[in-house]
Amino acid sequence: MRAADVSSDITEVLVTEEQISAKLEEVAARVDADYEGKDLLLVGVLKGAIMVMADFSRALKVTAPMDWMAVSSYGAGTKSSGVVQIRKDLDTDILGKHVLIVEDIIDSGLTLSWLLENFTARGAASVEVFALLRKPEAAKVEVPCKYVGFDIPTEFVVGYGLDYAERYRNLRDVAILAPHVYS
Numbered sequence: 296m297r298a299a300d301v302s303s304d305i306t307e308v309l310v311t312e313e314q315i316s317a318k319l320e321e322v323a324a325r326v327d328a329d330y331e332g333k334d335l336l337l338v339g340v341l342k343g344a345i346m347v348m349a350d351f352s353r354a355l356k357v358t359a360p361m362d363w364m365a366v367s368s369y370g371a372g373t374k375s376s377g378v379v380q381i382r383k384d385l386d387t388d389i390l391g392k393h394v395l396i397v398e399d400i401i402d403s404g405l406t407l408s409w410l411l412e413n414f415t416a417r418g419a420a421s422v423e424v425f426a427l428l429r430k431p432e433a434a435k436v437e438v439p440c441k442y443v444g445f446d447i448p449t450e451f452v453v454g455y456g457l458d459y460a461e462r463y464r465n466l467r468d469v470a471i472l473a474p475h476v477y478s
Contacts, residue, residue: 296465305470309447312467318444323354336392341365343399346456347427362387366406379409390418399456400428404438
C-alpha cells in the first residue's frame with residue numbers, strides 16, 4: 296500500500312520506502328563489520344518490527360539466526376502505558392550470544408529498557424539495539440541505542456510495520472496518522 300492509497304488518513308509522510316531501504320543497507324554494513332566472527336542473534340519485537348527485520352536481515356552479509364519476542368505496552372491505544380506484557384517469549388537460549396534487538400520504533404523507551412535488562416539477566420554476551428525510528432522527545436527513560444535509522448517528531452506514526460489497531464502496517468512509508476482516524 297502506498298501513501299496515496301490512504302491519503303485521507305495521513306497528514307504527512309516522514310520517511311519514504313526508498314529512504315528506509317538506503318538506511319537499512321547502511322546499518323547492515325555497520326552490523327556486518329561490528330559482529331564479524333561473533334555469534335549474533337537478531338531478536339525482533341513483534342509485530343511492528345516484522346518489516347524492519349525482514350528487510351534488514353536480507354541486507355546483512357553475516358549469517359544471523361532470528362528469534363521473536365512479543366511484548367506490549369500499548370494495547371489498542373496511541374500512547375505507551377509503561378506496563379510491559381510478554382505475549383511471546385524467545386524460543387532461543389541467549390546465554391553467551393551477542394543479541395541485536397531489532398525494533399521498529401523507540402517511543403517512551405520503557406519497553407526496550409525492560410527488554411535490555413531482561414536479556415542481560417539471561418546471560419547474553421552483549422545486547423545492543425537497532426531501532427529504525429526514534430522519538431527523542433517522547434523518551435521517559437534513556438535507552439542506549441547503537442544503531443538508529445531516523446529521529447522523528449513526537450507524532451503517532453504508522454506504516455512499515457507500525458500500526459493503529461492492526462491497520463496500516465502494510466503502508467510502505469512511515470507517515471503521521473491523521474487525528475480524525477483515532478479520535
